[in-house]
Amino acid sequence: MILDDGGDATHWLLKKYPAMFNMVKGIVEESVTGVHRLYQLSKSGKLTVPAMNVNDSVTKTKFDNLYSCRESILDALKRTTDVMFGGKQVLICGYGEVGKGCSQALKGLGAIVSVTEIDPICALQACMDGFRVVKLEEVVRSIDVLITCTGNKNVVTRSHLDRLKNGCIVCNMGHSNTEIDVASLRTPELTWEKVRSQVEHIIWPDGKRIIMLAEGRLVNLSCSSVPSFVVSITATTQALALIELFNAPTGRYKQDVYLLPKKMDEYVASLHLPNFDAHLTELSDDQAKYLGLNKAGPFKPNYYRY
Amino acid sequence: MILDDGGDATHWLLKKYPAMFNMVKGIVEESVTGVHRLYQLSKSGKLTVPAMNVNDSVTKTKFDNLYSCRESILDALKRTTDVMFGGKQVLICGYGEVGKGCSQALKGLGAIVSVTEIDPICALQACMDGFRVVKLEEVVRSIDVLITCTGNKNVVTRSHLDRLKNGCIVCNMGHSNTEIDVASLRTPELTWEKVRSQVEHIIWPDGKRIIMLAEGRLVNLSCSSVPSFVVSITATTQALALIELFNAPTGRYKQDVYLLPKKMDEYVASLHLPNFDAHLTELSDDQAKYLGLNKAGPFKPNYYRY
Amino acid sequence: MILDDGGDATHWLLKKYPAMFNMVKGIVEESVTGVHRLYQLSKSGKLTVPAMNVNDSVTKTKFDNLYSCRESILDALKRTTDVMFGGKQVLICGYGEVGKGCSQALKGLGAIVSVTEIDPICALQACMDGFRVVKLEEVVRSIDVLITCTGNKNVVTRSHLDRLKNGCIVCNMGHSNTEIDVASLRTPELTWEKVRSQVEHIIWPDGKRIIMLAEGRLVNLSCSSVPSFVVSITATTQALALIELFNAPTGRYKQDVYLLPKKMDEYVASLHLPNFDAHLTELSDDQAKYLGLNKAGPFKPNYYRY
């Protein structure tokens, strides 16, 4: 079996030892990128073993993204810059789970947060949650902090960086290091000054400085730490997915990419509830029948959004 | 075509005029109950025309449930009781979209909110959002307000109601009028006293009173009003679904229940953004290619949870 | 003794029956205006009896203003207009206790709130609490809701009202009916249309409408109700002030205006704690000595701000 994070092990085995790859009982993949690569393999007919996409399980998504990033954005900014959040104008590019977490945390501490989005549904959510939805161009000259969490590339270009105001903090909470075009800042007229681990001042000829964190890499990994509780959720999910693929009767999983069965997602959650002294209510027989549910779950249809 | 809310028109036509039912070009259904009945028809092979479940479109779900109930719970409680929210101990049964909305609103106004849940995933969300997850039995004697939003029946029984403290407000934000067992209160030893439209005091022999709103029916409908913005979202979604079913080339929709195509869900959202002066960012060609997306959407996989 | 609200009884007695006025044992005054008039009497040497300013007691200030208005602004807007708060752009003029309450409530429900202020300290508080501090002129064309809570007059003039956008809601949470220059709207080219109790549309020749609540009078009184809990706090404070003035040994209070003794303020608070099942911690002898406090209070110096 393969427990992968990014798809490199999967692709290495497939390329180097295709025979052995075909004998793999199952693949469990936990990253966005790895999952993307699995779906591509599947499309092109090269995925010859069952694979489980645990990246999109509910508990994993919410804990690795929404709940964990809600805290790590604060931690990363404080550890590196000691900035005061109150009253700061912050732009958050992308209002997915990570963007939602960052926005909520910073708003809760008195920052004035705006959001950019490409997806009208997420944009409408931002409105309802009390954030202005703007284009980066409109606010680039006035913001104090710029945070990317889009999963996209070149969201912040040199042209934007040129227009940021003196002292603006720039960081990436999204994926890999492509969201901010940091390479475009490696030009002779700009001076890079390392002021502390993971913190660089980039100085324009007129004296303007921006504060770049982790050279545009992920600050939640570079400048913060992952709480053990989040690690526990992720590891439990991976372990259960491995067990499921290993124990599943022949034919349950074919040569395709699967989401974690909802019942296991619920099981991961239930294992972590005692930590909060949370007490679940049980359905009576009568209620279960009324709802058409098994008393032990799963409790929701697959398309349920939580 | 049928535009239905609850499934009564659909079932009436099916029963009374089965021949005419078979000529229907499509059904658009917007309620939980109606959708449930459609899936049952489909399972039993009796659904002979395509149907669209708009109840589970993102915009409809969030606006009719999360965002709208977040406001209507406050409105319903104020209009009927003038209760002050600050410091009140509130129990919310059910942490789905409606429960999430109610909890957030009441917490925001200084109430101390606890939650009951049957689903461990929703329970873990409640923990992360700062709510204690308890059983009704544990807090029944201390709460000031009890709100049901479970979609279930007999969540609050006579035995619970007997133990509520004097002056407790009881109301239902869930579905139909089954969540609170109001019928169990129609016994000779209890006195019902109507104090105002939609507000009744139920008086125990020892003088204890509870304040029952709308006789256990939905307070968001009985004691509040639906903002025109929410009506606009819902009506737009229904109209687009009707147009889609009407215009779809033969074969796109079979005799089954469909979710609204994501692109139309996004279109509904985009039509409502100008209301907030929200400005969407557009993908560059390069970015669209990088993400593997069409620049016009849809922007998310079907299983995305928002 | 005189229990006054606004100062009318006090001034009437002083003018009509000056002899009887001199025999009054004490005056308790609970309004801003009445207190203002008392201080003027005192300055001009006409205050011949002790008076107690209960308007500025902590519990009264916070409950009548901050906590009560936090809820009544929502109530007043919903009962009159059914407006959805999420995503709305709201301007709140004045960031005193009332403005703080209104801002917090509306932000909590997803509105995007800006603030105007004349006092740099309150303005800085608004920044730290996450609100943009602007001038009315800067945002007058884009806001959806305009709320005054300044205690000042003509904060919103005809010139502002002319520039508001179509559909803007205008209301007053401040004092009397002077904050919005409603009189300036009584001109022939504007049409007033009463759409419901306390709600008028004012229509410009080009068809633009603004929605004026309670003709510019206080919406927290006209369009909402005061929770019994707030009434209890206020009434208790007044009663204790009367008792104090009546029982005080000769010489404790002279011909001047006094704030409620802090110990009585604390006593009012302590009487209302059981309502929330709140349990106070008691100082040990050792701790009281360390802090230089009496174990029964008062617990704070007079200049403490809470």
Added chain:
Amino acid sequence: MILDDGGDATHWLLKKYPAMFNMVKGIVEESVTGVHRLYQLSKSGKLTVPAMNVNDSVTKTKFDNLYSCRESILDALKRTTDVMFGGKQVLICGYGEVGKGCSQALKGLGAIVSVTEIDPICALQACMDGFRVVKLEEVVRSIDVLITCTGNKNVVTRSHLDRLKNGCIVCNMGHSNTEIDVASLRTPELTWEKVRSQVEHIIWPDGKRIIMLAEGRLVNLSCSSVPSFVVSITATTQALALIELFNAPTGRYKQDVYLLPKKMDEYVASLHLPNFDAHLTELSDDQAKYLGLNKAGPFKPNYYRY
């Protein structure tokens, strides 16, 4: 002139060089303790020069306490323990400015916060802000994090520490190192294990551990940093107080302790507004007259609480 923080310089000069002390033009003191000592000197008639209490200026109080601690509690806990805040049960002892800041921040990040108080007014504020007011005894066995901010001593005793649950984090945001009776933990049966700078595990014979930060000293100083913005506010206030005492005409300040004149407090605030691009509204002549205010301030009576 003396610029003091804690009163040591003042008392040293007074004791060692009393003649020189009498020639001092003024003292500016910024700490609670130093102010306390000044008031004691004044009471006992030993204060022979004017002193200014800048600790109780509005901007200093709010920024050093409320706004700064709101951020530093998060920073201190994250840097030392990487704890996840979501769902954690936190007890905050003391609901003064520091306690208010800590509670707000942790609640905003999904912690379930309770509060202890000795003062019924602050306790009622905690209720209205949505926190349960409890005694430490009632929750000592269930909390995950215990934070003191009382200004008192021995608020957390050995007896409490014995009953905390395994893994509980204990820290002090109050004053000096007396709030938690750390000395009582220096007994042979307990093992102290340093796990990292400022973090010690204290291990009971049954294996239970508590996590003590900074050995009970102030974590906002030991485990976090003070934002430069807060330093700027404080330093500006001190400098202005020195200038005021130096320039004041003879007789304005006598041998007593004074609060910073409100106009200077407002001036400090106004100097920091441009940082947030905040735009103050100016009173018209007519409005200033109506309010009985000078257009340049001060804008509030001395007893105003902000």
